Amino acid sequence: MTDQHKHQRPPSGFNRRAFLKGSGAAATALAGGTGLVQAEEATTKIVGPDLKPITLNVNGKDHKVQAEPRTTLLEVLRLQLDLTGAKPVCTHGSSGASTVWVEGKPVEAATTLALDCVGKKIRTVESLGGDKIDPVPTAFVHHDAMQCGFCTPGFVVAVRAFLDKNPQASEAEIRAGLNGNLCRCGTYANVIQAALEVVQGGKNG
Numbered sequence: 350m351t352d353q354h355k356h357q358r359p360p361s362g363f364n365r366r367a368f369l370k371g372s373g374a375a376a377t378a379l380a381g382g383t384g385l386v387q388a389e390e391a392t393t394k395i396v397g398p399d400l401k402p403i404t405l406n407v408n409g410k411d412h413k414v415q416a417e418p419r420t421t422l423l424e425v426l427r428l429q430l431d432l433t434g435a436k437p438v439c440t441h442g443s444s445g446a447s448t449v450w451v452e453g454k455p456v457e458a459a460t461t462l463a464l465d466c467v468g469k470k471i472r473t474v475e476s477l478g479g480d481k482i483d484p485v486p487t488a489f490v491h492h493d494a495m496q497c498g499f500c501t502p503g504f505v506v507a508v509r510a511f512l513d514k515n516p517q518a519s520e521a522e523i524r525a526g527l528n529g530n531l532c533r534c535g536t537y538a539n540v541i542q543a544a545l546e547v548v549q550g551g552k553n554g
């Protein structure tokens with residue numbers, strides 16, 4: 350077993366191919382085998398259910414990875430690319446902990462399929478580090494805007510993405526703009542102060 354495969358979830362007992370075949374057959378039977386149903390079957394592109402080699406562009410580099418149709422972007426980032434900044438908190442996108450950029454827009458990697466990201470530019474919180482650290486994580490340190498830190502990478506990406514669009518945001522606007530991110534430790538006040546420091550310090554961007 351390769352390193353890539355050992356991190357994959359086990360194959361599902363029920364897969365989309367079987368479902369489409371089954372539902373198509375049922376629909377054909379109900380419709381008496383009409384041309385419409387047959388045409389729909391002919392144009393439905395079925396991918397998987399097995400692992401498929403794909404290339405994802407993450408933080409400016411192309412990476413060859415393996416993904417099933419159900420594999421999320423978060424699983425690929427964390428388990429195959431070792432980019433563990435984005436966090437797995439929920440599978441329905443209500444925490445903001447897995448926030449990354451896809452084509453410049455903040456999205457929850459936990460609810461984004463890896464296959465849907467082929468050909469798109471993905472950026473993670475790790476892109477804000479390196480030799481020239483972005484002012485947002487620096488401000489988080491200044492204001493001690495973390496406790497357990499589990500939500501912090503998602504908040505950092507969310508703040509960076511919000512301030513990129515709203516460089517002169519007010520406190521009220523920042524509060525509204527970050528309302529998709531949750532922190533169980535209750536660091537909200539410090540996160541807001543960190544974002545305000547970036548705005549007021551003129552270091553935004």
Ligand code: FES
Pocket residue numbers: 494495496497498499500501531532533534535536
């Ligand atoms: S710092 Fe612990 S969840 Fe936010």
